[in-house]
Amino acid sequence: MREVYLDNAATTKIDDRVLEAMLPFLKEDFGNPTSLHGWGEKAKTAIEEARVSVAALIGAEPREIIFTSSGSEANSLAIKGSIKPLLRIGNHVITSTIEHFSVLHAIKALEKEGTIEVTYLPVDSFGMINVEDLVKAIRSETILISVMSANSEVGTIQSVDEIAKIANENKILFHTDAVAAAGIIPVNVDSGIDLLSLSASQFYGPKGAGALYVRSGVRIQPQIEGGIQESGKRGGTENVPAIVGLGKAASLAVEEMDDRNYRMESLRDRLITGLRSSIDDLTLNGHPTKRLPGNVHVRIEYIEGESMLIFLNMRGIAAASGSACTSRALKASHVMTALGIPREKVHGSLLFSLSKETTRDDVDYVIEVLPPIVARLREMSPMTPANDEIIGEVRK
Amino acid sequence: MREVYLDNAATTKIDDRVLEAMLPFLKEDFGNPTSLHGWGEKAKTAIEEARVSVAALIGAEPREIIFTSSGSEANSLAIKGSIKPLLRIGNHVITSTIEHFSVLHAIKALEKEGTIEVTYLPVDSFGMINVEDLVKAIRSETILISVMSANSEVGTIQSVDEIAKIANENKILFHTDAVAAAGIIPVNVDSGIDLLSLSASQFYGPKGAGALYVRSGVRIQPQIEGGIQESGKRGGTENVPAIVGLGKAASLAVEEMDDRNYRMESLRDRLITGLRSSIDDLTLNGHPTKRLPGNVHVRIEYIEGESMLIFLNMRGIAAASGSACTSRALKASHVMTALGIPREKVHGSLLFSLSKETTRDDVDYVIEVLPPIVARLREMSPMTPANDEIIGEVRK
Numbered sequence: 024m025r026e027v028y029l030d031n032a033a034t035t036k037i038d039d040r041v042l043e044a045m046l047p048f049l050k051e052d053f054g055n056p057t058s059l060h061g062w063g064e065k066a067k068t069a070i071e072e073a074r075v076s077v078a079a080l081i082g083a084e085p086r087e088i089i090f091t092s093s094g095s096e097a098n099s100l101a102i103k104g105s106i107k108p109l110l111r112i113g114n115h116v117i118t119s120t121i122e123h124f125s126v127l128h129a130i131k132a133l134e135k136e137g138t139i140e141v142t143y144l145p146v147d148s149f150g151m152i153n154v155e156d157l158v159k160a161i162r163s164e165t166i167l168i169s170v171m172s173a174n175s176e177v178g179t180i181q182s183v184d185e186i187a188k189i190a191n192e193n194k195i196l197f198h199t200d201a202v203a204a205a206g207i208i209p210v211n212v213d214s215g216i217d218l219l220s221l222s223a224s225q226f227y228g229p230k231g232a233g234a235l236y237v238r239s240g241v242r243i244q245p246q247i248e249g250g251i252q253e254s255g256k257r258g259g260t261e262n263v264p265a266i267v268g269l270g271k272a273a274s275l276a277v278e279e280m281d282d283r284n285y286r287m288e289s290l291r292d293r294l295i296t297g298l299r300s301s302i303d304d305l306t307l308n309g310h311p312t313k314r315l316p317g318n319v320h321v322r323i324e325y326i327e328g329e330s331m332l333i334f335l336n337m338r339g340i341a342a343a344s345g346s347a348c349t350s351r352a353l354k355a356s357h358v359m360t361a362l363g364i365p366r367e368k369v370h371g372s373l374l375f376s377l378s379k380e381t382t383r384d385d386v387d388y389v390i391e392v393l394p395p396i397v398a399r400l401r402e403m404s405p406m407t408p409a410n411d412e413i414i415g416e417v418r419k
Numbered sequence: 420m421r422e423v424y425l426d427n428a429a430t431t432k433i434d435d436r437v438l439e440a441m442l443p444f445l446k447e448d449f450g451n452p453t454s455l456h457g458w459g460e461k462a463k464t465a466i467e468e469a470r471v472s473v474a475a476l477i478g479a480e481p482r483e484i485i486f487t488s489s490g491s492e493a494n495s496l497a498i499k500g501s502i503k504p505l506l507r508i509g510n511h512v513i514t515s516t517i518e519h520f521s522v523l524h525a526i527k528a529l530e531k532e533g534t535i536e537v538t539y540l541p542v543d544s545f546g547m548i549n550v551e552d553l554v555k556a557i558r559s560e561t562i563l564i565s566v567m568s569a570n571s572e573v574g575t576i577q578s579v580d581e582i583a584k585i586a587n588e589n590k591i592l593f594h595t596d597a598v599a600a601a602g603i604i605p606v607n608v609d610s611g612i613d614l615l616s617l618s619a620s621q622f623y624g625p626k627g628a629g630a631l632y633v634r635s636g637v638r639i640q641p642q643i644e645g646g647i648q649e650s651g652k653r654g655g656t657e658n659v660p661a662i663v664g665l666g667k668a669a670s671l672a673v674e675e676m677d678d679r680n681y682r683m684e685s686l687r688d689r690l691i692t693g694l695r696s697s698i699d700d701l702t703l704n705g706h707p708t709k710r711l712p713g714n715v716h717v718r719i720e721y722i723e724g725e726s727m728l729i730f731l732n733m734r735g736i737a738a739a740s741g742s743a744c745t746s747r748a749l750k751a752s753h754v755m756t757a758l759g760i761p762r763e764k765v766h767g768s769l770l771f772s773l774s775k776e777t778t779r780d781d782v783d784y785v786i787e788v789l790p791p792i793v794a795r796l797r798e799m800s801p802m803t804p805a806n807d808e809i810i811g812e813v814r815k
Binding site (some may be wrong): 028032033034035036042045049050051053054055057058059060062063092093094095096098099123124125127128129132158183222224229230231233243245247248249250258259260261262263264265329333335336341342343344408 | 431438440447450454457488489494519624627657725727738740
């Protein structure tokens with residue numbers, strides 16, 4: 024059977040060149056970077072080279088990069104690690120309603136224990152924050168603004184530079200969760216970003232490697248205590264192979280980003296147009312133009328997203344209904360709810376996320392396969408036992 | 420040049436069979452375990468199989484295992500995640516002075532912010548806690564006891580079963596940092612352990628994979644927030660290949676532990692005897708019998724450990740002066756200080772840590788190479804410029 028993987032928002036396949044760079048560190052070059060001998064030196068040198076590559080990807084200095092085990096850990100460290108040292112100045116944090124749970128839940132944990140007060144900025148129906156709302160939300164006690172660079176679910180790209188400028192003018196720390204953006208679209212901390220999270224597995228690097236950029240001079244309190252690793256900001260033996268993979272993925276992204284994106288945008292638009300022309304009552308979620316190059320998030324009325332996923336899966340196509348991090352929970356996505364999409368329409372959502380490896384044939388295969396699936400599912404009333412049975416099967 | 424790696428306390432080389440198990444998940448089976456399609460299911464199945472293997476290693480149930488990115492993260496989660504929910508009951512924590520920094524610094528962070536009061540139990544000259552000291556330290560407000568299973572630096576194995584019994588009798592949560600023990604010597608949570616941390620890279624598994632055992636019913640607050648991963652206890656996309664590697668390493672440890680340890684103990688004792696008989700004023704640190712099978716930690720008087728390391732390194736031998744996590748800081752080890760060893764004698768410490776791959780020839784090579792190095796270094800007075808120059812070179 025043909026296999027078409029279009030769930031790259033959940034995770035990408037490691038680039039062969041990245042894996043090749045990692046392999047020596049999974050084999051003979053296995054030393055601990057903090058050890059004072061040849062094996063240790065080799066590992067230490069490798070992670071410092073990776074640090075240079077990651078810094079170059081986002082316009083930072085190598086010493087401003089802290090390696091973590093994931094984008095979520097980077098977000099958690101950014102939020103909790105930066106807020107604690109600022110509490111003597113103020114206790115107000117501004118974020119948006121469409122942030123990733125690793126940001127939202129970290130903030131909510133601090134809010135719940137009474138440490139901070141929080142303003143959750145709404146978004147418009149495209150998933151964009153209104154900058155005027157942000158300006159109005161600022162108080163003299165505001166210590167941190169955290170707004171994502173792009174949303175991996177609906178694909179909307181925020182005006183981060185504008186938000187950074189406002190934060191800077193008001194002398195407020197600005198964090199952006201760039202997990203869905205860094206390595207994919209141009210991101211540069213020069214616009215006034217103080218803290219930035221990224222993840223290797225979003226751009227053909229390995230799982231197990233993320234990074235937090237911390238602007239020089241910004242205080243961050245470690246969340247995983249330990250030894251002297253990462254300048255004392257993050258304990259635990261460094262995951263050398265994964266860090267090397269992140270570094271290689273970052274270098275390749277710098278070199279190839281333009282070409283990758285022309286290709287993905289073209290195929291993305293082909294897929295959107297193809298689905299629109301063959302399926303009635305199909306709406307594109309997210310912003311029409313400020314959109315991630317590989318993101319095709321649609322909702323199809325009078326239908327269950329999960330049923331479509333099963334049938335697509337049976338035809339070898341991997342897609343998602345929303346964020347992978349919560350898909351097994353089968354709750355309505357908080358992002359879709361924030362966009363003001365009614366609950367019953369959220370359930371008809373389908374996310375195809377393309378990669379640099381996606382081909383025209385892949386896209387055309389989806390355009391061929393999906394319409395009959397939709398037609399068949401619409402034949403069954405959403406409430407028939409047959410459909411319930413299918414849904415029941417996924418929920419197991 | 421002959422290469423002899425005897426720094427396995429810092430990190431071990433991945434077993435070929437472990438890497439083989441990991442490779443598919445670094446290549447074609449790259450799915451996100453939370454995704455609802457074939458790629459996702461394959462990854463999900465793999466991490467659940469690994470969970471069964473890790474649970475079997477320590478006598479736990481699979482659902483009691485939370486995967487983390489390292490032993491340090493497991494320790495941090497154990498300490499901070501368990502203390503917060505218990506603060507309405509009490510605020511006193513007992514630990515020892517020789518814990519790993521990931522335990523000590525997590526506890527100290529909470530102590531510093533006034534959240535908890537802490538008793539740091541002393542150890543005797545062998546690195547053993549006196550159980551009577553522990554009993555005396557218990558208050559009605561004591562909510563957690565955290566004592567390591569074994570110390571990777573001096574090799575001493577604590578009487579964890581006895582400590583667990585006391586904790587249980589007093590209805591106090593008991594955590595043990597078993598990073599230096601699990602996968603190496605028999606460890607079983609049945610003795611009354613509530614929380615246990617372990618790390619794959621200590622027993623021929625990959626870097627980037629640790630686990631925290633949490634006894635069923637014990638509340639733990641996530642420290643990395645996010646999605647539904649690890650039953651909501653630890654956010655972030657699972658590092659599937661590393662988790663698979665941890666699972667395989669655990670299975671191999673269960674099968675081969677006895678044979679590995681007979682071999683390592685024999686070579687360990689051969690090394691100790693060989694060094695003792697050829698170097699004057701050499702003392703074994705740690706406990707003479709309650710000792711990790713691969714641990715040879717000695718101190719050699721009137722000499723700098725770092726100078727010996729350089730010369731050993733020049734002969735292809737990798738060793739350490741203490742814990743890798745702090746080696747580049749070149750501070751006197753807090754463990755050695757806790758054992759009551761005077762500062763000037765600490766500096767003559769040398770740690771050889773053996774692995775299942777260490778051979779008799781490796782050990783005999785060290786016995787051949789080290790005595791002339793010691794003799795040469797002793798010829799130079801510790802205060803001569805020549806020696807200072809050498810030390811200066813390492814500190815760069």
